[in-house]
Amino acid sequence: MRKKELKLVISFATTTDALEMEKICKDNGAGGRMIPVPRVISAGCGLAWAAEISEKEELVRLMEKYHLQAEGIHECMI
Numbered sequence: 001m002r003k004k005e006l007k008l009v010i011s012f013a014t015t016t017d018a019l020e021m022e023k024i025c026k027d028n029g030a031g032g033r034m035i036p037v038p039r040v041i042s043a044g045c046g047l048a049w050a051a052e053i054s055e056k057e058e059l060v061r062l063m064e065k066y067h068l069q070a071e072g073i074h075e076c077m078i
Contacts, residue, residue, distance in 0.1 A: 001017055004077040008032075008056050010049040010063075011041050011071045018047035024066050031055045049077060 010020040022034050032051030041048065053058060053075060063070060 006053060006075060007078050008059070008073045009035070009038060009041060009078065010051075010052045010059065010077055011074065012045055012047065013047075013071045014070075015045040015047055016058045017068060017070075018049065020066070020068055021049045021063070024050065024062050024068065028062055029058070030058055030062055032059065035078065038076055040076055041074055042073065048051055065076055 010021065014023065018034065024030070025032055030051070030053060032049050035048055035050045037046055037048045049059070056073070060073070
């Protein structure tokens with residue numbers, strides 16, 4: 001079992017938004033990966049973007065640049 005770490009988790013209202021986040025991050029070299037939404041977070045779709053907490057500013061900037069809205073931005077142990 002992997003050791004749990006505090007991570008930034010960005011949830012989305014739709015699967016389309018979550019997949020768009022994955023594309024934006026890959027195209028721009030931003031860190032993170034797609035994960036199932038953790039149980040402690042309620043989301044409209046079952047996917048979320050997880051990254052290091054230190055990536056938060058860059059990820060928020062990218063979402064603003066590409067007009068992508070998160071349902072929530074959380075810090076949780078995953």
